[in-house]
Amino acid sequence: MDLFTSSTILAPIPVADGELSFLEQLPLALPNDEVLARLIAETAWRSDTITVWGKQYPQPRLTAWHGEAAYAYSGIKFEPLPFTPLQQVLRAAVEAASGRRFNSVLLNYYRDGRDSMGMHSDNEPELGPEPAIASVSFGAARTFVLQHKATKQRLRIALTDGSLLLMAGRLQNNWLHGIHKISRFAGPRVNLTFRYIG
Numbered sequence: 001m002d003l004f005t006s007s008t009i010l011a012p013i014p015v016a017d018g019e020l021s022f023l024e025q026l027p028l029a030l031p032n033d034e035v036l037a038r039l040i041a042e043t044a045w046r047s048d049t050i051t052v053w054g055k056q057y058p059q060p061r062l063t064a065w066h067g068e069a070a071y072a073y074s075g076i077k078f079e080p081l082p083f084t085p086l087q088q089v090l091r092a093a094v095e096a097a098s099g100r101r102f103n104s105v106l107l108n109y110y111r112d113g114r115d116s117m118g119m120h121s122d123n124e125p126e127l128g129p130e131p132a133i134a135s136v137s138f139g140a141a142r143t144f145v146l147q148h149k150a151t152k153q154r155l156r157i158a159l160t161d162g163s164l165l166l167m168a169g170r171l172q173n174n175w176l177h178g179i180h181k182i183s184r185f186a187g188p189r190v191n192l193t194f195r196y197i198g
């Protein structure tokens with residue numbers, strides 16, 4: 001292994017009022033494009049609806065929840081599907097790289113540049129006060145936008161193929177994050193956010 005070009009250590013990204021760290025390539029025994037193809041093909045993708053001012057719309061992406069703990073979404077409890085063998089491999093790699101434990105994963109499938117995720121915080125009570133959330137991306141690079149809730153400071157991080165971003169500390173309390181639509185062409189992307197639901 002070339003110790004100078006292929007880091008396996010999460011590097012901190014300096015940020016006020018929270019913790020962020022980034023690893024360009026999560027160490028894996030299989031290539032990123034194979035992971036992407038299998039995640040797209042093997043996942044039971046759902047098209048969830050969002051309610052805005054009492055009106056229902058399809059979410060601009062596909063989603064799936066897997067893991068070992070029930071989760072609440074819009075006030076309703078859901079039972080997740082069990083981890084798939086590929087998700088277990090990814091979870092083990094993420095746990096080794098981050099030194100944290102995770103028992104559930106939310107998968108988001110951005111079919112092209114028109115798919116997006118609105119600005120939000122992952123601050124549901126069952127995640128605990130300072131949740132560690134490990135975000136792994138495969139496929140097209142998309143820009144992860146962060147905005148500080150009080151100062152409105154913005155940060156942009158390119159979430160490239162195979163990368164791992166760890167959000168921790170007070171980040172969810174103090175910052176929003178999201179993925180904006182883009183007008184230029186973008187291929188498919190799958191993001192997995194591993195979480196620990198207590």
Ligand SMILES: O=C(O)CCC(=O)C(=O)O
Binds near residue numbers: 106117135178179
């Ligand atoms: O797709 C991404 O990088 C963001 C995903 C995210 O914020 C979430 O699943 O809560």
Ligand SMILES: [Fe+2]
Binds near residue numbers: 121
């Ligand atoms: Fe999020």
